Amino acid sequence: MLRLEPGLTAQVSSEAVKGQLGTLTLLNLKIVKLLEFISCATAPILNRDP
Amino acid sequence: MSEDPKLYGFFVDFLQTKADPPEPPQHASQPGVVASRRAALSKSNAAFFEALSGADSAEISAVEAEQAVAALETLRVRTAVERDLLADLANSGLSLDRLNGLDNVLRAGDDRLIAVRRVPILSTQLNEALPAWTSGLATETVIGPVADAFGRDIWLHIFRIVRQVKFVRTPGGTPFLSVPHMQFASVFHTTAQSDHDLASGSLWVATSLFAGVTDDTYTGIRISGGKLRLSVPIAVNGDEVVIPESVTCTLDVALGPPARHTSGAAAVQPGADARASVFNPPDTLKIVVGPSGNRIEATAQAVVGAFGQDVSLAPAASAPEYLVDLNRLLVPMTPEVADFTVATSEAQDFLIDGTAQIASGGLALPASRISPALLGEAAGVGR
Numbered sequence: 001m002l003r004l005e006p007g008l009t010a011q012v013s014s015e016a017v018k019g020q021l022g023t024l025t026l027l028n029l030k031i032v033k034l035l036e037f038i039s040c041a042t043a044p045i046l047n048r049d050p
Numbered sequence: 051m052s053e054d055p056k057l058y059g060f061f062v063d064f065l066q067t068k069a070d071p072p073e074p075p076q077h078a079s080q081p082g083v084v085a086s087r088r089a090a091l092s093k094s095n096a097a098f099f100e101a102l103s104g105a106d107s108a109e110i111s112a113v114e115a116e117q118a119v120a121a122l123e124t125l126r127v128r129t130a131v132e133r134d135l136l137a138d139l140a141n142s143g144l145s146l147d148r149l150n151g152l153d154n155v156l157r158a159g160d161d162r163l164i165a166v167r168r169v170p171i172l173s174t175q176l177n178e179a180l181p182a183w184t185s186g187l188a189t190e191t192v193i194g195p196v197a198d199a200f201g202r203d204i205w206l207h208i209f210r211i212v213r214q215v216k217f218v219r220t221p222g223g224t225p226f227l228s229v230p231h232m233q234f235a236s237v238f239h240t241t242a243q244s245d246h247d248l249a250s251g252s253l254w255v256a257t258s259l260f261a262g263v264t265d266d267t268y269t270g271i272r273i274s275g276g277k278l279r280l281s282v283p284i285a286v287n288g289d290e291v292v293i294p295e296s297v298t299c300t301l302d303v304a305l306g307p308p309a310r311h312t313s314g315a316a317a318v319q320p321g322a323d324a325r326a327s328v329f330n331p332p333d334t335l336k337i338v339v340g341p342s343g344n345r346i347e348a349t350a351q352a353v354v355g356a357f358g359q360d361v362s363l364a365p366a367a368s369a370p371e372y373l374v375d376l377n378r379l380l381v382p383m384t385p386e387v388a389d390f391t392v393a394t395s396e397a398q399d400f401l402i403d404g405t406a407q408i409a410s411g412g413l414a415l416p417a418s419r420i421s422p423a424l425l426g427e428a429a430g431v432g433r
Contacts, residue, residue, distance in 0.1 A: 001411065001412060001414035001432075002410075002411045003408070003409040004406040004408060004409060005406050005408075007404055007405055007406030007407060008392060008402055008403070008404040008406045009402070009403050009404045010401065010402045010403075011400075011401040
């Protein structure tokens with residue numbers, strides 16, 4: 001595992017925010033907080049009634 | 051019954067009965083239908099499902115276990131294999147166990163634990179993903195995705211409890227080391243000896259030896275083999291081996307990472323960056339537990355890499371650190387470069403770029419807060 005200081009930038013496309021969580025592929029970097037943010041952003045969409 | 055909408059769909063699906071087949075998903079969104087289903091929840095069902103979701107609850111009763119069996123049988127599966135697996139679980143007898151002071155876990159029969167995952171991410175950091183107690187435990191079977199009442203995918207992860215040789219400081223005490231029975235050639239011998247060979251399999255060591263965590267937290271490591279050396283000869287036989295406080299235990303193990311999953315997916319499909327990432331763990335690890343102190347350290351080089359940059363990590367003698375937000379014990383290693391630069395990225399929807407200074411590095415071993423009586427096989431060798 002590597003712990004990084006701030007410095008990387010990330011852009012998330014609208015398609016990813018629509019629930020394409022499978023595209024998040026940063027397994028060896030500590031970007032968990034970002035994953036949590038994405039999860040929070042998509043939760044209302046994922047959990048909506050069909 | 052939780053009012054949390056994230057859990058509601060799962061509860062509703064579980065509460066369907068064979069006599070009352072699930073309505074089409076579009077009906078479930080109508081307020082009247084939702085309200086009537088909610089009203090139909092019995093008090094016992096509510097207690098069971100709150101327990102299943104990790105909330106505080108009383109012990110499950112025989113009646114509730116019966117309802118749980120019926121609920122498992124009503125999950126909408128997509129294959130006959132999944133149907134058979136669910137039927138096997140339901141028929142094996144369901145109960146609730148207390149994992150530790152906080153969580154309950156659904157147990158099938160005497161030897162299997164069940165965790166429910168509601169998002170397509172294998173993580174213990176998200177509420178809807180795997181619970182923290184699964185960190186480091188090898189999944190025996192995954193059933194799913196199966197559909198809940200709203201058509202959402204959920205997965206059931208099945209974990210096998212494995213009989214272990216537990217090393218304790220006092221009879222009946224909390225184990226500081228636990229190894230599956232089958233890895234000892236000497237469990238049926240009574241001869242006291244200093245060196246004990248470990249076959250390939252799992253190694254569980256109490257995380258509290260190295261960091262400030264509760265005694266019921268265990269770090270799991272897959273090994274391809276190793277040796278346990280005791281400073282005085284002791285026989286290793288039976289389920290519990292008492293090692294006096296004055297005795298030093300030294301473990302030299304070779305890590306045995308599981309074969310990496312390769313789906314054969316095209317590079318343009320989701321997950322390409324993960325498939326291209328690099329993780330070569332150190333070949334060997336040393337663990338010392340004794341009156342002069344406890345330590346865990348990598349004894350060979352490792353390599354981690356992502357987005358086109360590989361970083362070598364050299365063994366370091368620093369103290370381990372428990373990472374609360376990752377459920378992991380970090381065994382420090384020294385990065386051989388100062389910066390990490392994104393050189394390539396295959397993702398279409400998540401675009402990452404730039405350079406960042408490397409703050410630290412190491413081998414992050416998973417740590418599970420779980421009763422030692424429920425340990426199974428370890429999943430891997432960290433990351």
